[in-house]
Amino acid sequence: MNARKIPDIIIGRLPVYLRALQHMAEIGLKTTSSQELGENVGISAAQIRKDISQFGEFGKQGTGYSIEYLIDKLREILKVDRYWDVVVVGAGDMGHALVNYQGFSDRGFHIVAIFDNDKAKVGQNISKFNVEDTDTMIDRIKELGVKIAMLTVPAAAAQVVADQLVQAGVRAILNYAPISLNVPNNVKVQYIDPSTHLQRMTYYL
Amino acid sequence: MNARKIPDIIIGRLPVYLRALQHMAEIGLKTTSSQELGENVGISAAQIRKDISQFGEFGKQGTGYSIEYLIDKLREILKVDRYWDVVVVGAGDMGHALVNYQGFSDRGFHIVAIFDNDKAKVGQNISKFNVEDTDTMIDRIKELGVKIAMLTVPAAAAQVVADQLVQAGVRAILNYAPISLNVPNNVKVQYIDPSTHLQRMTYYL
DNA sequence: TAGATTGTTAATCGATTAACAATC
DNA sequence: TAGATTGTTAATCGATTAACAATC
Numbered sequence: 001m002n003a004r005k006i007p008d009i010i011i012g013r014l015p016v017y018l019r020a021l022q023h024m025a026e027i028g029l030k031t032t033s034s035q036e037l038g039e040n041v042g043i044s045a046a047q048i049r050k051d052i053s054q055f056g057e058f059g060k061q062g063t064g065y066s067i068e069y070l071i072d073k074l075r076e077i078l079k080v081d082r083y084w085d086v087v088v089v090g091a092g093d094m095g096h097a098l099v100n101y102q103g104f105s106d107r108g109f110h111i112v113a114i115f116d117n118d119k120a121k122v123g124q125n126i127s128k129f130n131v132e133d134t135d136t137m138i139d140r141i142k143e144l145g146v147k148i149a150m151l152t153v154p155a156a157a158a159q160v161v162a163d164q165l166v167q168a169g170v171r172a173i174l175n176y177a178p179i180s181l182n183v184p185n186n187v188k189v190q191y192i193d194p195s196t197h198l199q200r201m202t203y204y205l
Numbered sequence: 206m207n208a209r210k211i212p213d214i215i216i217g218r219l220p221v222y223l224r225a226l227q228h229m230a231e232i233g234l235k236t237t238s239s240q241e242l243g244e245n246v247g248i249s250a251a252q253i254r255k256d257i258s259q260f261g262e263f264g265k266q267g268t269g270y271s272i273e274y275l276i277d278k279l280r281e282i283l284k285v286d287r288y289w290d291v292v293v294v295g296a297g298d299m300g301h302a303l304v305n306y307q308g309f310s311d312r313g314f315h316i317v318a319i320f321d322n323d324k325a326k327v328g329q330n331i332s333k334f335n336v337e338d339t340d341t342m343i344d345r346i347k348e349l350g351v352k353i354a355m356l357t358v359p360a361a362a363a364q365v366v367a368d369q370l371v372q373a374g375v376r377a378i379l380n381y382a383p384i385s386l387n388v389p390n391n392v393k394v395q396y397i398d399p400s401t402h403l404q405r406m407t408y409y410l
Numbered sequence: 411t412a413g414a415t416t417g418t419t420a421a422t423c424g425a426t427t428a429a430c431a432a433t434c
Numbered sequence: 435t436a437g438a439t440t441g442t443t444a445a446t447c448g449a450t451t452a453a454c455a456a457t458c
Binding site for chain 1: 216217219220221223224225228245246247282283284285289291298299301302303305306308309312313314352353355360376377379383384385387393395397398399400401402403404405406407408409410
């Protein structure tokens with residue numbers, strides 16, 4: 001990774017490349033080209049070469065990219081060449097689904113705790129976890145040193161909980177609540193709101 | 206809505222504006238400004254004015270935008286001034302969570318059916334729905350005239366199911382499977398993959 | 411009226427694409 | 435070697451911002 005500032009939009013595409021490459025590796029492929037990868041993810045070959053070349057020269061003229069090597073490099077760049085601990089806040093249906101989801105462990109993430117403010121849910125088991133009380137969340141997150149949270153509380157509670165997460169030292173929030181969050185500059189937020197995503201498509205119907 | 210082609214990137218922001226405006230309306234506000242709306246969603250006032258002005262003159266100098274009026278206009282533009290029927294494919298945890306989710310009905314969507322290929326799940330009830338067999342899915346979707354699907358099957362099955370959905374006349378797919386889908390030009394896909402979203406943030410940690 | 415805020419233009423900034431020398 | 439494909443440059447294209455006249 002070099003010194004100049006890489007645009008957000010490029011960083012946003014790297015996980016998509018990584019996902020496609022890991023799929024290629026799983027089906028036994030050894031090398032690929034910007035052309036082939038581009039067809040797979042729906043992005044032009046030129047753009048893929050340009051994106052990747054921001055970080056180094058990972059390909060070979062004539063033969064393309066070693067899939068295994070490029071996976072290693074992308075994982076390094078994205079800092080998922082390690083495991084990140086993640087907490088889930090909100091033990092509703094979505095919290096359940098995330099805790100049970102099998103797709104985190106080979107992408108760099110481990111869920112380590114789930115919180116809810118509903119005393120009826122606190123203490124219950126979800127998969128191998130015991131639902132913890134949001135009242136003790138801040139200290140618990142600090143203690144665990146967790147930097148990433150997934151937020152699945154109702155919209156009305158989301159900003160308050162986000163503030164608590166920031167206070168606890170969380171630096172990345174995956175927000176499932178259908179509301180824009182206000183957080184300091186050094187905290188990143190990604191939004192997942194199925195209705196918003198659907199509304200991005202109805203325009204074209 | 207006028208004749209010239211509106212960029213995708215603008216269409217993508219409209220649902221975020223709409224969501225913020227609906228929230229403002231709920232807390233009793235009557236008017237807002239590009240400045241205020243921009244602070245709410247984290248976008249510059251100039252950009253908001255520019256985006257909105259692509260579709261008409263919906264504001265008033267000196268006073269800003271009528272929230273109710275702008276909501277109406279955005280709903281028209283996005284074609285969510287009506288209800289869209291939606292099917293869910295895959296009756297796992299995510300399928301369950303979507304069927305139970307309360308956040309669709311006031312955003313323009315109604316779930317009308319859920320499908321799975323697992324005979325053990327077919328016939329079971331989820332909320333008010335009976336899980337239907339994917340074997341009969343194509344005809345059923347045609348019969349219902351559904352144009353929108355949410356895809357929550359395993360990655361290995363996603364492309365095959367997507368092809369079936371396209372064959373059934375579906376034109377918009379919200380894909381929860383962690384894989385890029387290949388679909389015709391006239392079919393839109395939006396991707397929700399929590400691991401990918403998290404990996405977009407770890408770079409900055 | 412005075413203050414506020416839009417809609418729009420022009421300028422700036424940034425991203426994508428096309429093309430090709432380098433080289434495996 | 436001949437063919438393929440990268441990394442990179444320059445050109446093009448598109449998006450964002452700043453500024454302000456118009457006007458509520």
